[in-house]
Amino acid sequence: xxxSIPTGLQLTPLDPSFRENPYPILAVLREHDPIHRDDVMNQxxxxxxxxxxxxxxxxxxxxxxxxxxxxxxxxxxxxxxxxEPSMLLMDDPDHRRLRDLVxxxxxxxxxxxxxxxxxxxxxxVIGQIEPGEFxxxxxxxxxxxxxxxxxxxxxxxxxxxxxKQWSDASIAVAFSPVKDPADLVKAEAAREALDTFFRGEIExxxxxxxxxxxxxxxxxxxxxxxxxxxxxxATCDLLLLAGNLTTxxxxxxxxxxxxxxxxxxxxxxxQPGLMKNAVEEVLRYDSPVAASGRIAHEDMEFEGxxxxxxxTLSVVLSAANRDPAVYPDPDRFDIEREDTHxxxxxxxxxxxxxxxxxxxxxxxxxxxxxxxxxxxKFGARGHEHASSPGFRGLKELWVQADR
Ligand code: HEM
Numbered sequence: 363x364x365x366s367i368p369t370g371l372q373l374t375p376l377d378p379s380f381r382e383n384p385y386p387i388l389a390v391l392r393e394h395d396p397i398h399r400d401d402v403m404n405q406x407x408x409x410x411x412x413x414x415x416x417x418x419x420x421x422x423x424x425x426x427x428x429x430x431x432x433x434x435x436x437x438x439x440x441x442x443x444x445x446e447p448s449m450l451l452m453d454d455p456d457h458r459r460l461r462d463l464v465x466x467x468x469x470x471x472x473x474x475x476x477x478x479x480x481x482x483x484x485x486x487v488i489g490q491i492e493p494g495e496f497x498x499x500x501x502x503x504x505x506x507x508x509x510x511x512x513x514x515x516x517x518x519x520x521x522x523x524x525x526k527q528w529s530d531a532s533i534a535v536a537f538s539p540v541k542d543p544a545d546l547v548k549a550e551a552a553r554e555a556l557d558t559f560f561r562g563e564i565e566x567x568x569x570x571x572x573x574x575x576x577x578x579x580x581x582x583x584x585x586x587x588x589x590x591x592x593x594x595x596a597t598c599d600l601l602l603l604a605g606n607l608t609t610x611x612x613x614x615x616x617x618x619x620x621x622x623x624x625x626x627x628x629x630x631x632x633q634p635g636l637m638k639n640a641v642e643e644v645l646r647y648d649s650p651v652a653a654s655g656r657i658a659h660e661d662m663e664f665e666g667x668x669x670x671x672x673x674t675l676s677v678v679l680s681a682a683n684r685d686p687a688v689y690p691d692p693d694r695f696d697i698e699r700e701d702t703h704x705x706x707x708x709x710x711x712x713x714x715x716x717x718x719x720x721x722x723x724x725x726x727x728x729x730x731x732x733x734x735x736x737x738x739k740f741g742a743r744g745h746e747h748a749s750s751p752g753f754r755g756l757k758e759l760w761v762q763a764d765r
Contacts, residue, residue: 367395370402374751381747384652384754385693388681397667405435405655405674406667411685411705413665414677418709423656423675425712426453430657431672448600450712457711463582463589464597465715467575473718476514480722483509484730491734491763495741498759499614506727507609510719511601516574517563528552528559529602553599560595575601605716611650611748611755612641612724617731618759619644619695621740626697631732641724642702647695649680649706652754679705680754735763 368380368387375381391398392409400407408414417423427441440451449460466472487505508526517525531552535545560576567577579594589597620627630640655676658669669675682705684692689701707714714720731738741760748757 409681503613646704
């Protein structure tokens with residue numbers, strides 16, 4: 363008998379079984395209904411690797427949610443903002459213009475220069491932890507990405523804590539289909555505070571110069587073009603929004619995967635040369651961005667399924683990454699896996715700009731943690747996954763660290 367096909371909220375971490383382990387549920391969809399019409403969320407849900415790769419690489423499909431049909435997922439959940447969207451939700455020619463102006467700060471070479479600073483941040487944060495039981499998310503995975511991006515932006519260390527609160531509050535509602543009114547009020551206040559703060563930082567870089575990311579954005583030029591103040595503010599907001607929670611989730615998911623597989627953790631501790639591959643395997647195995655999406659630019663037919671112009675195409679990256687048609691034994695966490703290519707940073711025009719930075723942060727964090735606490739194990743207080751739809755991460759992960 364064919365299994366019942368999960369749909370709507372059953373495909374989000376608001377459902378407790380999906381929250382704890384989405385992979386068997388996604389496997390049912392991938393096997394029995396790989397182009398799933400979800401009437402509850404009003405979108406098409408894709409779960410096969412090759413379909414998802416084709417969608418992400420299709421440069422005609424759209425990202426601006428305001429181009430979605432009324433009532434569709436993208437339009438209702440992401441298309442509500444009055445202000446201009448960030449580049450993540452823009453289409454060409456605006457997208458290309460902005461991305462060209464910002465991308466130089468994020469090339470592998472530009473980011474590699476930050477490795478020593480990132481290592482210092484990881485050593486400082488992890489060095490403060492006393493042996494005993496602690497929550498990895500609160501102590502390590504939360505702070506490291508915020509401190510790193512704050513340092514890159516050239517923000518005064520005295521402001522880092524405020525900065526994290528604002529960015530956490532604005533992320534709490536940004537991508538969620540269920541928005542708590544109290545959270546919305548907090549998020550709005552946080553966005554305003556951040557915007558005012560960034561405008562002040564831009565002003566000071568204009569008058570005094572500097573050697574940080576905000577200075578780079580102020581100075582960025584491409585074909586005689588430059589970024590306006592509003593665009594620099596939107597880009598800084600996006601770096602926080604797109605980079606903080608995702609990297610926290612990568613670090614948290616990676617530490618959990620290593621604790622679940624102590625033999626892999628031991629291999630990584632004794633063979634640091636495996637680190638790059640290990641981080642790619644974490645990205646494949648438990649992708650922090652579980653789903654992304656596009657909007658149909660015209661009436662189309664995808665493998666026999668008719669999709670009207672303006673419909674939302676949701677691509678479940680974490681399902682693509684576990685597709686048995688591509689990965690042998692896909693549910694196994696194997697840091698020596700030969701093919702660790704994955705869809706976790708998306709693809710095509712909008713492929714993640716912060717990918718190298720996220721990788722670097724995870725590599726330095728895992729190396730520092732394994733060196734300081736070689737016999738880390740799960741703590742008595744367990745773990746709890748977070749419930750933001752589209753994302754996959756941990757709210758709490760308690761560990762026991764002995765020296
Ligand atoms: C593990 C961590 C991260 C993951 C899994 C991740 C994932 C993604 C994904 C899937 C997209 C593409 C969305 C789409 O196709 O529409 C994306 C876009 C983007 N990411 Fe990341 N990201 C991470 C970290 C970062 C960091 C650290 C930054 C910057 C500091 C960043 C900045 C961006 C930006 C600016 C975009 C939009 C690019 C564009 O629209 O052209 N991300 N990210």
